Amino acid sequence: MEQDILTQAEVAQRILSGKTLLLAGDERLLAQLPKGKWIGGTIPYFITPSQGGLSSREKIFVTDISELAVSIEIKAYDENALGQVYCEEGDGGFSVIIIPALSPAHLAFALNAPNYKNFGAKPLVGWVSGVHLDDLGKATPKVFDGLTGESHGQKAVVMRVALAPGRAVDVGIVNIFEQGAGDILTFKEDGFSCHEVAVNGVNENFADYIKRNGLDTKLPLVADYYGVKVNVSFQSVGDSGGEVKFYAPVFSGARYKHARPVENYADAFSAELIKLGLSGDGIAFSCNCILNYLYLGLEGKGTASFVGPITFGEIAYQLLNQTLVYIKAH
Amino acid sequence: MSIPPKTKAQWTDIVTGKKTFELKFLAAKILLGRLVRHVAEDPSADNVLAAVDQLHTLYEKNSASPAVQEDMQNIFG
Incomplete structure (x- = not known):
């Protein structure tokens, strides 16, 4: 399961060869990709396997889930339809959702997901797309449906993944923050x-x-x-x-x-992995928060086997903040 | 793996907070964060039953998950 930062040409080649991909990158790059089995969201920040945290408008972060996926469906949801995100037909599998930051779909999901009908009926994981921090207020976060080639600034895009026989996934989070000793x-x-x-x-x-x-x-x-x-x-x-x-x-x-203050992100992250009994084995996808990237200085630093987009919000069944979210494949 | 029937006492014990388990299945923990609070606010039989029903359904729909199987072992032995 490849997770790496690649050039647009390398990503296009993988799409054309039929790979099932989750993509994150600059809007200009995603908009020029060929149609295929992929969804994507805009963001130019990543945790990469070789260089740790970095910002790039020239490369795309690729999570290849072809090994897990026997088939996929992709659908866009507006803020009203999102209430049905846990109600779609089909047994097993999981869904990946990407929502444009500050869109009606983002606000609706954030407030209402815990009360959606059939909450948690299938694993749901994903992230909130964003923009380069220099472009705040100038550019609009987008999501892409690779099958149709359409992009959306107001709707969420969801990829439903039917798992290959014998495969299963769990969704998890790594949150280094603990409640402090202060007031309730x-x-x-x-x-x-x-x-x-x-x-x-x-x-x-x-x-x-x-x-x-x-x-x-x-x-x-x-x-x-x-x-x-x-x-x-x-x-x-x-x-x-x-x-x-x-x-x-x-x-x-x-x-x-x-929250209690965190002295050192790397140390706290390692301690949390040990506490959770979690290794990097089988991690099929992960994403982390732009606030962790900024406040904890992740540029140039790695987070073990957990690589992927740096996001404006993380989704593990519901919206989360300042949290690493992952899919573990079995 | 089959999920034990909702008539088992452990389901009620969980949603009423009578017993607390260290669970692995993230969706159940998020759901229980809300259900336990709602049941504490309104411990009527109907509300307890509704909470058990919701939790049981969640586990049933995710019965293939290794985290769910671990939770079932932990709760029911």
């Missing part, structure tokens, strides 16, 4: 922003709380979902009495704590 934070409503937070049950303005307590907003909020740590990253903190914005929604009822 809860929110009245689900959403990407808030004014109020309940701190150990007492309401106050969240921006004021963050400033008064000197919270490092490069560290996420962390909720414990039956032993799995789910992050919500900070986007911005308003002035006194103002609004706090997040890159993923907070959910009412969930109990969050601000």
Whole structure:
């Protein structure tokens, strides 16, 4: 299962030879690829096998899942149709989803995926496409359906993969962040922003709380979902009495704590792999978060066998932040 | 692998939080993060049954997953 950064010509050759591919790269490169069994999303940041983290507008990251896939289907979903993403026919297999950042599909999936009908009926993994950070506000994230050659800026694209006989997959995450020892934070409503937070049950303005307590907003909020740590990253903190914005929604009822600081990403990542009993064997796909890339300095650094796109959001059944997501093949 | 029937007491024990297991199957952990909270807020028999039904269905639909098989061994022996 090849996972590497390749030239456009090398990717085109693999498509034309019938490979089933998951692609990440600059819009200009993806738009010129031949039709075939692939989906893709825009992003110019990657963790590569040979050079670790790097940014390139000239190469495409390729995850070749041909060995796993006996057949595929590709479908685009708008924000309303996404509610059926777990309801499609067929037993076994898994689905890969790519959603353009800040699109209606992104917002709908982020808020509603945990409550979608038949949640988790099939493994669902993927990522949120983005743009080069120099192009924020100028370019629009896109996703591509390789079968039709169409690109979408508002819809998600999903590849349904029927597994070869005897094969199975598991979806997992590696999250180096732990809940800190601080206050329990809860929110009245689900959403990407808030004014109020309940701190150990007492309401106050969240921006004021963050400033008064000197919270490092490069560290996420962390909720414990039956032993799995789910992050919500900070986007911005308003002035006194103002609004706090997040890159993923907070959910009412969930109990969050601000994350404990991480001294060294490589050490924390290795420790988490050991804790999970996870080796790099059988990793068919992975992606990591742009915030980990930026805040933890992943440029030029590797993450063991876990290579792939650096994304504006990670998806393992639901939207995640500051988390590595992977598919392990058996 | 067959998933034990939803009449088994362990399913109720999980969704009510009476027993906690170290699970491997990620989707179940995410789902339980919500179900256990909802059942704690409303522990009526109907709500418990609905939660068991949802969790059982999730495991049944993913019965080929090695993580699911590990969880079944862990929960039911």
